Amino acid sequence: MIARGAMLGPDQPVIIHMLDIEPAMEALRGLKMELLDAALPLVQGVFVSTNVVEACKGVDIAVMLGGFPRKEGMERRDVISKNVSIYRAQASALQQYAAPNCKVLVVANPANTNALILKEVSSLPAKNITSLTRLDQNRAQALISDRLDVPVTDVKNVIVWGNHSSTQYPDVNHATVNTANGHRPVRELIADDYWLNREFITTVQQRGAAIIKARKLSSALSAASAACDHIRDWVHGTPKGTWVSMGVCSDGSYGVPPGLIYSFPVTCHKGEWSIVQGLKIDEFSRKKMDASVEELTGEKALAYSYLDP
Ligand SMILES: NC(=O)c1ccc[n+]([C@@H]2O[C@H](COP(=O)([O-])OP(=O)(O)OC[C@H]3O[C@@H](n4cnc5c(N)ncnc54)[C@H](O)[C@@H]3O)[C@@H](O)[C@H]2O)c1
Numbered sequence: 001m002i003a004r005g006a007m008l009g010p011d012q013p014v015i016i017h018m019l020d021i022e023p024a025m026e027a028l029r030g031l032k033m034e035l036l037d038a039a040l041p042l043v044q045g046v047f048v049s050t051n052v053v054e055a056c057k058g059v060d061i062a063v064m065l066g067g068f069p070r071k072e073g074m075e076r077r078d079v080i081s082k083n084v085s086i087y088r089a090q091a092s093a094l095q096q097y098a099a100p101n102c103k104v105l106v107v108a109n110p111a112n113t114n115a116l117i118l119k120e121v122s123s124l125p126a127k128n129i130t131s132l133t134r135l136d137q138n139r140a141q142a143l144i145s146d147r148l149d150v151p152v153t154d155v156k157n158v159i160v161w162g163n164h165s166s167t168q169y170p171d172v173n174h175a176t177v178n179t180a181n182g183h184r185p186v187r188e189l190i191a192d193d194y195w196l197n198r199e200f201i202t203t204v205q206q207r208g209a210a211i212i213k214a215r216k217l218s219s220a221l222s223a224a225s226a227a228c229d230h231i232r233d234w235v236h237g238t239p240k241g242t243w244v245s246m247g248v249c250s251d252g253s254y255g256v257p258p259g260l261i262y263s264f265p266v267t268c269h270k271g272e273w274s275i276v277q278g279l280k281i282d283e284f285s286r287k288k289m290d291a292s293v294e295e296l297t298g299e300k301a302l303a304y305s306y307l308d309p
Contacts, residue, residue, distance in 0.1 A: 003040045007228040008235060015045035019055035020066065056093040059102055063227055064090065067108030077302050083114050084306040091122035105230055106131040107223065111164045112247045112261040113299040119249060120307060127272065131247030133168065133263035135219065135226035136160040140170040140204045144186055154178040159265045160245040162292025168263065169288035170204040172196055174279055197284065238267045243276045254281060254289065260296050
């Protein structure tokens with residue numbers, strides 16, 4: 001997708017650096033051969049390495065896919081402790097060798113907390129560190145489009161608040177659909193609060209698990225597509241009147257403790273994101289948003305317990 005311009009546009013040549021660990025190197029070399037064999041006009045170079053310093057040299061955009069996966073029987077704390085050491089090494093390489101204004105998107109789970117670790121252990125500017133919740137937003141948008149039988153592009157401003165986990169809160173209170181009579185609220189068009197407040201939310205929250213159950217692997221195509229959407233909007237800007245969800249460093253907006261990496265609705269302009277302000281939050285939403293704050297605060301405490309003083 002990157003090589004075909006889905007991330008940075010059809011006119012932006014790319015040099016792709018790929019980092020993996022030694023056991024994956026042979027497969028990575030194969031992938032490099034394929035990328036070259038596709039003779040893609042935008043690809044100006046493909047570089048593969050197991051050395052994090054070499055891989056980070058000069059990169060403008062870093063998409064962090066590598067992490068220690070949660071295996072059967074593993075506790076959340078075990079995953080976080082392994083990721084603290086991985087992200088510490090990657091943070092150090094990024095801060096020393098990447099381009100000065102490198103934009104970072106963390107995809108690997110626990111994505112929000114891996115991004116938090118990157119922020120805490122490096123001098124990378126917090127504004128340049130984000131985590132992926134665009135996949136959750138896309139899933140929510142697709143569900144609404146399916147329910148109303150309208151094109152997915154006509155559904156706007158669905159929000160995903162919080163953690164990329166089952167405590168995330170997909171919120172349609174401010175979402176609209178473009179109709180022949182202008183933009184109309186999703187709640188009014190669906191007119192089924194029971195579905196919107198229950199099945200819709202749990203379907204989005206559990207979609208990742210449903211994909212793993214069906215494929216025996218986590219989402220790949222949709223995650224890659226969402227990562228491209230995330231970076232494209234961050235770099236090129238969000239269309240006027242539209243916002244997107246990104247895991248970003250909280251500044252205290254909407255009562256989310258400052259410093260947490262929390263998914264907010266943001267608009268992007270000239271390569272900078274800003275949190276959409278002034279949205280009315282009802283009691284139902286407040287509770288859901290707070291549940292994700294609580295989970296992220298717990299993950300943060302765990303991560304801190306593995307960081308040096
Ligand atoms: N945020 C989201 O929406 C979202 C969606 C899908 C997947 N994910 C997460 O993204 C990650 C990647 O998913 P996947 O299905 O491609 O997993 P995967 O296990 O197929 O790929 C992970 C890759 O990371 C590599 N890796 C492991 N440790 C590394 C290290 N220290 N340095 C560099 N590379 C390392 C592995 O060798 C492997 O190639 C997982 O953590 C998954 O849970 C997040």
